[in-house]
Amino acid sequence: xxxxxxxxxxxxxxxxxxxxxxxxxxxxxxxxxxxxxxxxxxxxxxxxxxxxxxxxxxxxxxxxxxxxxxxxxxxxxxxxxxxxxxxxxxxxxxxxxxxxxxxxxxxxxxxxxxxxxxxxxxxxxxxxxxxxxxxxxx
Numbered sequence: 001x002x003x004x005x006x007x008x009x010x011x012x013x014x015x016x017x018x019x020x021x022x023x024x025x026x027x028x029x030x031x032x033x034x035x036x037x038x039x040x041x042x043x044x045x046x047x048x049x050x051x052x053x054x055x056x057x058x059x060x061x062x063x064x065x066x067x068x069x070x071x072x073x074x075x076x077x078x079x080x081x082x083x084x085x086x087x088x089x090x091x092x093x094x095x096x097x098x099x100x101x102x103x104x105x106x107x108x109x110x111x112x113x114x115x116x117x118x119x120x121x122x123x124x125x126x127x128x129x130x131x132x133x134x135x136x137x138x
Contacts, residue, residue: 012040012041013039016064016132018034018036026052037135038054038129039132044126047072049071051131053066054066054128055123067116069104070117071104073099073100076097080118084118085119091121104125
């Protein structure tokens with residue numbers, strides 16, 4: 001039975017612990033950690049704006065991030081003037097950015113504390129590990 005649980009857990013779904021405040025108030029509103037259930041079988045081509053995803057961190061080799069998808073390839077992102085981020089400041093044109101093919105734009109729900117596409121740029125779709133379906137506990 002344990003071998004089956006590992007196989008299911010690694011190929012179909014998994015759980016992840018979300019720490020920090022970048023996705024608050026969606027996660028970690030009442031505690032420092034939330035455990036989420038992650039769908040690993042939905043192809044990245046099915047990810048859509050407003051989905052919350054688990055992805056490999058583009059800046060930290062062994063790290064993961066949980067963020068909300070704001071835009072997909074071919075869509076435009078409006079610059080948030082209050083929290084623009086270093087990538088946005090360098091690459092925005094007339095207050096907008098275009099998401100290139102093969103990428104998505106991700107942001108945390110708490111823009112003040114989130115390190116996201118506004119800092120590191122569009123996220124390659126290949127870094128997406130899965131889609132967060134629900135919170136197990138928070």
